[in-house]
Amino acid sequence: MIEARELSKSFRVKGGQRLRAVEGVTFTCRPGEIFGLLGINGAGKTTTLRMLATLLTPTGGEGRICGFDIGREPEEVRRRIGFLSTATALYGRLTGLEVVNYFGRLHGMTEEKLAARREELFTALGIHEFQDRRCDQCSTGMKQRISIARSLIHDPEVMIFDEPTLGLDVLAARQITRFIRDCRERGKTVLFSTHVMSEVAKLCDRVAIIHRGAVRDAGGVGELAERHGVDDMEEIFVRAVGETANVVSVASGEDVS
């Protein structure tokens, strides 16, 4: 269970100004559900997910993971989440096996439990054949599979994936989305972010469209289609966000505040 209530984050930037990356984001993601955070570059997706993963401290609002407050019990929260983002790289000088073992031990798993869970994940993700290769010699797809095994080694109740298919080819991306769906079948709470509209339509039960740090619209995929009168996710997104011109200006990195 993930609960975000009025989550906000502002960064101090050069010149003493504050950049409001996330403003009052509220949503709930329940077990057995895939919740998508849809937004363009710089919308505030990563910042929101980092706050929920206790990597960043919110400047406003609160969040709970499985009932634990992200501000007050960060270690309990981290115990219960598997976090994967574009910025969570692997140790290049270690092998896939070593990386996964390391994170299992950091989670305090016993060696037997670790071995059993590792077997399960390596088989599901097809890692065995390159498990003894150093990570810096693995392809992007191999790395992503190891990263997923790394983030799920402790069998977390909550999974937070930030653009998990970024930079992957069609087949690799399909394998990941299939895996995410499997997790839902097993009753996990899955929160993931993306800027790929089609992925949301295929995978998500519910979506929040985030733009300039704020949630513009949220609900089931069907619900959103009905509300905006179109089926196409891209069209829904553009209507929810409203101003096409601004989408362009934000995407090209102009001032957001």
Place this chain on the structure above:
Amino acid sequence: MNGGLKTTGVIFRKEFLDTIRDRRALASMILVPLIVIPLIIVGFGGLSFVVMERAESRQLTVMVLQAEEDPALVETLAGNPNLRVVEADADYADLISSRRVNAAVALPENFRQEVERGKVPRIVIHTYEGELSSSLAAQAVEEVLRGHLREIQRERLAGAGLAPEFLTPFTLARQNVAPPERVGGNLLGGVLPYLLVILCLTGAVYPAMDLTAGEKERGTIETLLTSPAPRSCIVYGKFLVVFCFSILTALLALGTLGASLWAGTTLLRAQADFGELSLAVSPSAVASVFLLLVPVAVLFSALLLAISLFARSYKEAQTYISPLMIVAMLPALVAAMPGVELTPVLALVPVLNVSLVGKEILTGLFPWGPILFVFFSTCLYAAAALWGAVCLFNREDVLFRAS
């Protein structure tokens, strides 16, 4: 607490493995002490030995001005196997400056007549001050001239019916009573603590940067932070690795230093009568110095960790660390200079105090009060640095600095 220790252990093992697999870190730890130190000791020692030997064995060129004043004396000079007497030249000053002539002896006018009349004439030796060959030439000339002087003295004493001892009421001699360790300690004492301090620092630099700024650059820090490991355990684990490398570098250096010194002295002893000068230092003194070095290594490791943690990349870390290297090397260097002694104020200066106490220990003294004081003050500085590193590691603006 128990879980914390276990987590720290897990992190330590992984970071150690990671660092060992990094060729650059290994090079900084092994290559420097293993190759550079013997090179310095043997190379430098051997070189100065060779230079001395060559300068001593070579014939030195000496010019005699107004040689006609005392041909017999010039004959004696030319008879010295180390000296080659050349024709006089009015440009002797230029020739000495351009090192074509090593020294010039100027006999005054009417030299012999004045000596005979008891007028005390003065012979001037022109040299190139500070130049080895020139001073060796002057030395040889002086020896010959002194011999001549004593010869005349003896003649005069005999003429007056006096014994040669008449002008020698007593003689003087110097005797060294210091134990061999002290002689060796004096030679080594100044340099060894300095060398060890520097190596503690250089051994720690690379792992410290790699485990912090390097992790940021490679993007693995965020992965690590998503684990439930307490931030303090992460810092302790990383710190222990840096500390290990710092100590290992110093140990390795000590080993190679001992080996190359042993090889060097046995080599020199075989070549010349070098027996008087022993470079032996007692193992207990070296061990004590090493013990003092432990808090220094802690201090350096924690400090380097904190600094490079603050940096966003290797490059930035390097810009921060270079001044620190100078700041740390300077006191060690000051302590290596002869004549600098431990005072209550200097005992408070980190690094400098350890180098100074180390110097005392290596010359065979164990001033327990200062030793304990220096040990605990360094521990205090080290603890402060480590605490600073943990504080920095808890700050998200340091961990996620916008690039």
